[in-house]
Amino acid sequence: MKKILFLIVVLLSGLGLGGAAAFGTLLVLGPRPAQAASAPAATEEVKTAFVPVDKLLAPLVSADDGRLTGYVQFQFNLEVPEDKSSEVTARLPLLLHAINMRTFKTPMAAGKDGLLPSLDQFRKVVEASAPEAFGAGVVRKVAITQATPA
DSSP states (O other): OHHHHHHHHHHHHHHHHHHHHHHHHHHHHOOOOHHHHTOOOOSOOOOEEEEEEEEEEEEEEOTTTOOEEEEEEEEEEEEEEGGGHHHHHHTHHHHHHHHHHHHTTSBOEESSSSOEEOHHHHHHHHHHHHHHHHOTTSOOEEEEEEEEEO
């Protein structure tokens, strides 16, 4: 009986101490500013469109020794402002060239055998290549829709 009573007393004192610590922190730091809690979005909503990039064959380079482990075929979409979608579609070959110039020296192989592509690494390569082909701020997001070993 003493053990159960002791556990209940410890539990209740822990709750009291934790509540007091939270209350003290609130008094010292103060409440969150109202403007930070409900700040409206200052940017205007821009209509966007997705420009599909059909197939891109990229080499898989190992991060360990830099050797070629295989190839992977990517399909992805670029989220761009709707008024620039035709310009982006016309300049896709420049993007593909910029991606190819980066992928052979970027380690994208993942997994134990190095035959799986690292999607985060490929997304970073596309995001770094996009300003070279289209200018800064044109591509908002990169959506990788398919990645298959070739």
